[in-house]
Amino acid sequence: MSISSAEKIMLAARQILDADGFAGLTVAAVCARAGVSNGSFFHAFASKDALAAHLWIDCLSSYHNAMIAAVAGNPAPEEGLRALVLAHLKWVEANRPAALLMFRHVQAEWRELVRDRQGAENQRFGAALSAWRDPWVAAGRLHELSGELFAAFLIGPAQLVCRGWLDGRATRKPSASARQLADGAVRSILRAG
Template sequence: MSARDDLLRAGFATMDQVGFDAATVAAICRAAGVSNGSFFHAFASKDALAAELFMTALEAYHAAMLSPLTPGLGAADGIEALVSAHLTWVTGARAQARFMFERSRAEWMVHIRARQQAENRRYGEAIGAWRDPLIASGHLRDLSPMVFMAQIIGPAQILCRAWLSGRDDADPRDQQSVLADCARRALMAAPL
């Protein structure tokens, strides 16, 4: 593992433990086992590290969401797989999920907005490659991509945010079948 990778890992852990504002470069370096010089060789500032943490989390989340979407996967199974992928990633990558969802409006985000938009475009196109033929064949409702994804992850995200914040200790994966059923009812063109 490189010093940069160690800093990313330590950055997620430190910011998850003490919050973004309280996380210092020195604390992140201690957790990573690297010098301040190594930090500044890899990142220009704590904000630059945070931007990279956000993009790392976003790319990992997108990869997890896309991984079950195989060619020919039907509408009902695809919806179930997307709901499951969301719940599994959030619960399995708690620090990254909390960082990504809580810091998405941070002031340093303006410096990576183009990169974030490009990643979101790539993700949307990959979802569309699975979704669009199912719309054309009459299996999925013809909804905008944003409304479609809101139906996939919106209700699950409410449970995930409560779990991430500690407001609710219940594992959101326990509600996977109910959440998937609700998403299917909202998104399937034909009656179930």
């Protein structure tokens, strides 16, 4: 099976992102690594911004998949909360360039190019997380929170720790604080009893 130019370009873009970060993601670098012409690049993607937007969605999907996998098999509430926090931390550490792309370019204008795809991806993630969470809420084991508040209590502190590490303000890997961050999420979301 042959790989399309668009797939070659996305593969090359991921490799460049991993090796050189977003700054290294130029059309020339992508074309050289992918072995495609400029014409092939612009046939597949209208611009570097379009490529960046598609790469951003791929990173978001990868992150969501890691989080969904953390609650596959329907773990008990405390176990699931801890697994979600740990999945967040591990994904950021294992995918530092992708995490930097996701977190630093939250307001990028080029994200408008994939707004619909982002909405669909967020719905997919929300539905998968709700499939684990909602029965535990109904059973009185987890606090009833909006999706936004659930995410804030679950990974808000972990997100701050991750951003400090990604920005170079902290030298310890985020997972060094996994137990304390998971404890905080459990205390905030798990109902006593």
